Amino acid sequence: MKKIIVIPGDGIGKEITGSAVAVLKKIDEKFKIGLEFDYRDAGGASYDKYGEPLTAETLDACKAADAILFGAVGGPKWDNIEVSKRPEKALFGLRKGLGLYGNLRPVKIYDALIDGSPLKPEIVRGADILIVRELVGGIYFGERCESETVDGVERAWDTEIYSVPEIERIVKLAFESARKRRKKVTSVDKANVLASSRLWRRVVNETAKDYPDVTLNSMYVDNCAAQLAINPTQFDVIVTSNMFGDILSDEFAAIGGSLGLLPSASLGEGTTGFYEQIAGSAPDIAGKGVANPIGEILSAAMLLRYSLNEEKAAQTIEAAIDKTLADGYRTGDIYKDGLKKCSTAEITQAIVDRI
Numbered sequence: 326m327k328k329i330i331v332i333p334g335d336g337i338g339k340e341i342t343g344s345a346v347a348v349l350k351k352i353d354e355k356f357k358i359g360l361e362f363d364y365r366d367a368g369g370a371s372y373d374k375y376g377e378p379l380t381a382e383t384l385d386a387c388k389a390a391d392a393i394l395f396g397a398v399g400g401p402k403w404d405n406i407e408v409s410k411r412p413e414k415a416l417f418g419l420r421k422g423l424g425l426y427g428n429l430r431p432v433k434i435y436d437a438l439i440d441g442s443p444l445k446p447e448i449v450r451g452a453d454i455l456i457v458r459e460l461v462g463g464i465y466f467g468e469r470c471e472s473e474t475v476d477g478v479e480r481a482w483d484t485e486i487y488s489v490p491e492i493e494r495i496v497k498l499a500f501e502s503a504r505k506r507r508k509k510v511t512s513v514d515k516a517n518v519l520a521s522s523r524l525w526r527r528v529v530n531e532t533a534k535d536y537p538d539v540t541l542n543s544m545y546v547d548n549c550a551a552q553l554a555i556n557p558t559q560f561d562v563i564v565t566s567n568m569f570g571d572i573l574s575d576e577f578a579a580i581g582g583s584l585g586l587l588p589s590a591s592l593g594e595g596t597t598g599f600y601e602q603i604a605g606s607a608p609d610i611a612g613k614g615v616a617n618p619i620g621e622i623l624s625a626a627m628l629l630r631y632s633l634n635e636e637k638a639a640q641t642i643e644a645a646i647d648k649t650l651a652d653g654y655r656t657g658d659i660y661k662d663g664l665k666k667c668s669t670a671e672i673t674q675a676i677v678d679r680i
């Protein structure tokens with residue numbers, strides 16, 4: 326049996342994880358993987374029950390599982406509680422507790438949704454990119470100074486530090502991921518200015534020797550930001566540091582259209598992978614049955630691909646989503662006149678029917 330911890334969380338989390346589990350159950354019927362689901366609380370839902378956004382028991386259950394399917398946490402109900410008890414703390418606790426150092430965000434432009442992209446169709450058609458972002462190092466975690474005065478002038482500083490093992494493990498993750506895709510890695514840095522980027526580039530070039538079947542190029546981050554808007558189809562896998570990845574992944578998300586379409590995976594030292602759609606808990610539409618579940622269902626496909634090594638099952642889900650969109654099914658966030666406007670449950674059923 327493969328144990329999956331399902332953490333619906335708050336807001337639309339219950340609705341979208343419900344959809345992803347329905348799809349996984351259909352996949353299990355077809356591929357006989359032997360999936361077992363164990364439901365746990367986190368975020369505001371956990372705070373309301375146990376007074377903590379993430380209990381030690383839930384974290385232990387997650388560590389022992391094969392994978393975690395996570396919805397979203399947070400909402401206005403918990404906006405004014407003590408900072409250490411805020412729903413978002415559950416996410417940090419899980420990332421830290423599971424040692425999740427790599428964040429994978431695929432962005433694919435569906436032909437059926439091409440008008441939803443802010444880029445021209447002829448530029449964006451066929452774009453299908455995976456960004457691999459380092460998640461626990463670099464300038465967000467380096468030593469910093471909020472304020473000091475030197476020669477009568479106030480200043481502040483942050484430090485970007487990367488060690489060889491930290492770079493190696495994320496770069497390996499990118500090369501391994503590329504082997505499951507179109508076998509091309511673009512490493513993004515600022516090696517013309519930063520020492521940490523020069524080390525990054527050296528380690529990337531060394532690591533590449535173990536992956537002769539994968540093509541590698543390096544690109545400066547400023548050029549990458551421009552290339553994404555000019556020629557996004559040149560990219561397959563992009564690997565980069567924590568801060569560059571943070572900025573570029575939002576640029577990527579924007580070219581994809583709706584927030585509700587985008588999945589993510591966080592992978593780490595242990596064997597447990599963590600999968601969630603990239604948006605928040607959408608309190609404005611929670612409980613109305615209208616949330617777009619596609620980002621979460623695609624997260625379930627990533628779970629099959631990266632944690633259970635079930636590539637065929639993952640592709641089956643992705644193909645079912647392609648077909649559902651091509652057949653005109655749309656939730657409100659991506660709806661256009663003349664198409665079939667659906668609830669969360671209706672579009673989920675349409676996807677399940679196409680598996």
Ligand code: NAD
Nearest residue numbers: 397398399400584585604605606607608609610616617658
């Ligand atoms: P949000 O991402 O929840 O929503 C932004 C907008 O996108 C809203 O209008 C929402 O209705 C829409 N949207 C999001 N997902 C959608 C979907 N699947 N289908 C259709 N529409 C969708 O961002 P927000 O409103 O700034 O944050 C709401 C709460 O979520 C906050 O408490 C925030 O802290 C939390 N949050 C959680 C996570 C997480 O759990 N990983 C991430 C970001 C924000």
